[in-house]
Amino acid sequence: MMKSKNVFNNLVFYGIGAMLFICAVGCTGMSKYQQREDERMAERERQAMAEYNPTKYLIESSLLEEDELTDGRVIFKKPRNSKISKILNDDELPKGDFSYHIEGRSAPWEIIVCSFVDNPEFTGAEFAEIAGDWKPDWASGLNETIVSVDDESTSERRIFKRKAQLSGKNINTLIWNFIAVQDQTTEKLCIITAFSTRGTNIPLDTILNSLKFYNTVEK
Numbered sequence: 001m002m003k004s005k006n007v008f009n010n011l012v013f014y015g016i017g018a019m020l021f022i023c024a025v026g027c028t029g030m031s032k033y034q035q036r037e038d039e040r041m042a043e044r045e046r047q048a049m050a051e052y053n054p055t056k057y058l059i060e061s062s063l064l065e066e067d068e069l070t071d072g073r074v075i076f077k078k079p080r081n082s083k084i085s086k087i088l089n090d091d092e093l094p095k096g097d098f099s100y101h102i103e104g105r106s107a108p109w110e111i112i113v114c115s116f117v118d119n120p121e122f123t124g125a126e127f128a129e130i131a132g133d134w135k136p137d138w139a140s141g142l143n144e145t146i147v148s149v150d151d152e153s154t155s156e157r158r159i160f161k162r163k164a165q166l167s168g169k170n171i172n173t174l175i176w177n178f179i180a181v182q183d184q185t186t187e188k189l190c191i192i193t194a195f196s197t198r199g200t201n202i203p204l205d206t207i208l209n210s211l212k213f214y215n216t217v218e219k
Helices: 007-025 027-051 124-134 204-210
Strands: 068-070 074-077 082-088 098-104 109-116 143-151 157-167 174-183 189-197
Touching: 074 109, 074 204, 109 204, 124 143, 124 157, 124 174, 124 189, 174 204, 189 204
Parallel strands: none
Antiparallel strands: 068 074, 082 098, 098 109, 109 189, 143 157, 157 174, 174 189
16 A cells, blocks of 8 residues: 555656656667566566466456446546546556545545455554555645544445645645545555645545445456
């Protein structure tokens, strides 16, 4: 999960590193460099997929209903009036492992939905630790006030919710919602982390109430 938490930083550093490298090799070497890079990435992807168990990952598209999305592990309803994009989780699997970044088209909010497989059952204390790990780097200098921490677990799912306010000098107060849902049958875990301005309606319930976990889907 730490790897996914650092998705944004990894993308930024990777992009900057690639730009610097391109400047260093110069235009005359670009064609050969790009060819070697394509071959290297293709080989890495082949090796990664050979070691990966796709039956634990894939959800058939035929299971999707109208306006539903899947990252291959869970299914949820797309919030209305939102913009959807994908975030690469693992550069070893550039075409197959991603999270969803969802943002409001007419309101200042954003949600990230990320899921995992083969996770042991976790406790409320472990949830608090996970939330701390997922706090974004840009918020490290802000004051954090916890508004609520709730355990809404059932016999079928472990559900933990945490809401906090982030504030600092010369910035508007932000609301940070952090939610973890673990399905007891499949042992899949879904993390939902969301940021919004105070007083903004954010469609967390749309995602939570439509969240579906499926058992292994054979190819």
